[in-house]
Amino acid sequence: MGRAPCCSKVGLYRGPWSTKEDTLLINYIQAHGEGHWRALPKKAGLLRCGKSCRLRWLNYLRPDIKRGNITPDEDDLIIRLHSLLGNRWSLIAGRLPGRTDNEIKNYWNSHLSKRLMKNSTAGNKSQCMGGSAGKRSGNKRKQKEDSDGISGRNGEAAAKIKIYIPKAIKACPSSCTKYLSNIQSMIGSSPRNVEVVDHTMSGLKAANNGGQGWGSNNEELDGLVCDLDSSYPIPLQNDIMLDDFGEFQQLLKEDGIMDSFVDSLLA
DNA sequence: AAGCACAACAACCGCGGGCGC
DNA sequence: TGCGCCCGCGGTTGTTGTGCT
Incomplete structure (x- = not known):
């Protein structure tokens, strides 16, 4: 039982767009604006799938494209x-x-992937960035595995729970949100016994210790930890790592993710 | 000039999330 | 609450261009 196709493909053109089709699409969007992609092809007189129109517009025809x-x-x-x-x-x-x-x-x-592959030495084997985000279904699976692993640890964090805000890790804000919400669900609604430990270097230690980081070595730590997503690699070189993490922190700050989380714990 | 290999990029496909009913 | 529709995203494929033999 697959998902129904986004539109009937019978009688629709596929492949490269002609200039006439482009013109029709541009004229229609200039007159009516973007959106309603499903209905757009019919109204614009195009024999194309709505998705195809959207892609063509966003990736090629939009006036602000460089x-x-x-x-x-x-x-x-x-x-x-x-x-x-x-x-x-x-x-x-x-x-x-x-x-x-x-x-x-x-x-x-x-x-870039080829260039970086060339530049990378034999040391960083599994550090390839490609596919770090992975299929979202894969992330879902990983998320479940994460939470399973976490629940197993829950009982061990009896007295004072330490939460390490990860330093030596690369991640995206959305994964960080997942990470934070995982912790939040672990410690429940009254996080009085929580100590937030920022700037831990444990990840760095792990990273320098053979390229494995929080994703697999979190048992080294004495507090309650939760890996962001083990598919996110730990960088090998300290300078790059710290530089990147500074930017990462800035991204989090912009999105207000980390601050609001820490506030909620310490309030 | 022909054939092949590789690079570049446009387009397609399937999936997940958001939203309205 | 469940379902279906729509949109957007990321991975993959297909097509075209270019260089080399």
Whole structure:
């Protein structure tokens, strides 16, 4: 029982768009605005799937799209953002005005991933960033595994629960939210016995100890810990790690995730 | 010039989340 | 509360362009 297709594909064009189709789409959106993609093709006189129209508009026809080569600055920014956010292409694109998620994804897959693969030494084996976000279904599964593991630990954290705000880890805000909510669900609604330990270097220790980090070595720690998502790699070089984490913290700060969580615990 | 390999990028597909009914 | 629709996202595939032999 698969999901029903997004639209009837009978009689619809596929493949490359013609200039005539582009014109129809542009004219329609200029007149009526974006949205209602499902109904759009019919109203615009296009024999295309709504999804296809949306993709064409967002990735190619939008007037604010910046065409042309990725500049070195953008290149650098993409690498940094990817190290922080993983394959969250839309988030990365959101910080690169005029660039689309599809463009950045393609650029990453065809240029950067290969370049980084070349640059990486034999030491970092499993540190490949590709697929760090993974299929969302995979994340779901991991999330369950996380929470299972956590519940097993719950009873052990009897006296004073220490929560380590992870330092030596790369992650995305959404994973951090998951991490924080996991902790919140573990400690319940009255977190009086909670000590929030910021800036722990345990992750760094683990990272330097063979490239394994919080994801698999959290039993080293004496407090209650919860890995963000073990698919997020621990960087190998301290300077890169600290630099990246500074940016990561800034992202969290912008989104207000970490502050609100800590406030809720300590209030 | 032809054939092949590889790169680049446009487009498709399936899935999950949000939202209204 | 459950269901279905719609949208957006990320992974993958297909097509075209380019360079090399």
